[in-house]
Amino acid sequence: MLLRVTMVAILTALHITALSPLQADHASPAQASASHSLVAWSPEGLPRNVEPALDRIPGVRATTVSAGIDWMTRSRSATGKVIDHPPAGYAIPLEMLAIDPKEYSHFIAPADRRKVQGLTAHQVLLARTEAALRGAGKGLRLTVGRTLHATGVISDHSTQGYEGLIPRPVPPSWTTPSRFVLIKAERSVSKARLRRAIESKLSPGQHLRIHSQSQTRYLRYADAVQPPLIIKKNFGEFSAHRLSGGGFQLDGAWLTRNLRTESVPILGRFTCNKRLFPQLRGALAEVQAKGLSRTIDPSQFAGCFNPRLIPSQHSTQLSHHAWGIAVDINSRANPFGARPDQDPRLVKIMRKWGLTWGGKWLIPDGMHFEWMRFP
Numbered sequence: 001m002l003l004r005v006t007m008v009a010i011l012t013a014l015h016i017t018a019l020s021p022l023q024a025d026h027a028s029p030a031q032a033s034a035s036h037s038l039v040a041w042s043p044e045g046l047p048r049n050v051e052p053a054l055d056r057i058p059g060v061r062a063t064t065v066s067a068g069i070d071w072m073t074r075s076r077s078a079t080g081k082v083i084d085h086p087p088a089g090y091a092i093p094l095e096m097l098a099i100d101p102k103e104y105s106h107f108i109a110p111a112d113r114r115k116v117q118g119l120t121a122h123q124v125l126l127a128r129t130e131a132a133l134r135g136a137g138k139g140l141r142l143t144v145g146r147t148l149h150a151t152g153v154i155s156d157h158s159t160q161g162y163e164g165l166i167p168r169p170v171p172p173s174w175t176t177p178s179r180f181v182l183i184k185a186e187r188s189v190s191k192a193r194l195r196r197a198i199e200s201k202l203s204p205g206q207h208l209r210i211h212s213q214s215q216t217r218y219l220r221y222a223d224a225v226q227p228p229l230i231i232k233k234n235f236g237e238f239s240a241h242r243l244s245g246g247g248f249q250l251d252g253a254w255l256t257r258n259l260r261t262e263s264v265p266i267l268g269r270f271t272c273n274k275r276l277f278p279q280l281r282g283a284l285a286e287v288q289a290k291g292l293s294r295t296i297d298p299s300q301f302a303g304c305f306n307p308r309l310i311p312s313q314h315s316t317q318l319s320h321h322a323w324g325i326a327v328d329i330n331s332r333a334n335p336f337g338a339r340p341d342q343d344p345r346l347v348k349i350m351r352k353w354g355l356t357w358g359g360k361w362l363i364p365d366g367m368h369f370e371w372m373r374f375p
């Protein structure tokens with residue numbers, strides 16, 4: 001389904017250091033093995049009583065965080081120079097994380113802890129990649145319906161791949177923030193015990209994903225795909241005019257620079273991000289060369305580029321179709337949430353060419369193939 005995109009966990013990211021926070025701590029082997037960090041999240045959001053339930057387990061520390069989108073209409077450097085100024089009616093989406101600074105500081109490298117602990121109202125700490133996108137760091141002022149003052153720059157790992165950290169409470173403009181929990185647990189505490197504690201607070205049938213730091217690059221909500229921070233770095237950043245119903249119109253300059261309408265084997269001609277076409281063309285040429293064209297029904301191709309939010313009552317996340325970096329194949333045979341029905345040989349080839357498959361997500365999206373890396 002063209003509209004369904006992001007719902008699960010980052011496995012790999014380009015140009016980002018592979019060190020986990022525990023590795024970055026330069027801890028001794030004994031210290032490093034004493035505890036580990038995990039993330040617990042649900043597409044439906046976690047209730048507020050999950051954190052105290054986890055804190056009651058001996059050897060466990062938890063903190064609740066919330067992710068949301070701030071729409072930036074202007075940014076200025078410390079000297080007052082205008083850096084970002086989208087056209088009237090347009091804004092740049094920024095994926096932010098609202099935290100309790102004191103609690104959150106236990107989940108990051110020591111080098112960044114003092115900056116996080118000092119975070120107060122109307123301040124933001126920028127991820128290093130975000131500061132590079134802006135061309136400015138400390139002293140930057142962001143207008144997002146309110147003014148945020150950047151007090152410093154920290155590693156992408158310390159922001160868990162989000163563009164910036166802000167202190168709680170969650171801004172009122174975040175109508176449906178993605179609330180999840182970070183956990184630091186002694187290794188003697190099993191993941192099964194953590195799961196039981198969380199599930200006791202969930203609604204019947206609610207989905208739950210728990211990943212440790214060894215399973216995911218960042219401890220973040222929906223960690224099976226690249227965060228917007230990394231997508232922006234590789235495919236550009238747009239401003240958008242929001243429309244009713246979750247859609248939006250992208251600025252013409254970004255569209256001209258990044259979108260193309262071209263032909264690929266089997267699927268024919270359609271519009272996608274120009275940087276994705278070489279991978280799609282290579283993958284589908286290999287499918288064709290191996291006599292597997294019948295595994296794809298062109299009449300069930302649901303497209304690539306579609307600028308809108310993920311259509312879910314629980315989410316205000318941007319669909320990665322908005323960048324034109326995902327394709328939906330065999331859509332009628334693979335409706336969102338149903339058991340996937342894709343030929344495993346097709347999936348293997350697409351993965352080889354750097355595309356992740358939604359069929360393995362917490363809520364499966366079997367039609368969906370999305371950029372994960374450049375081959």
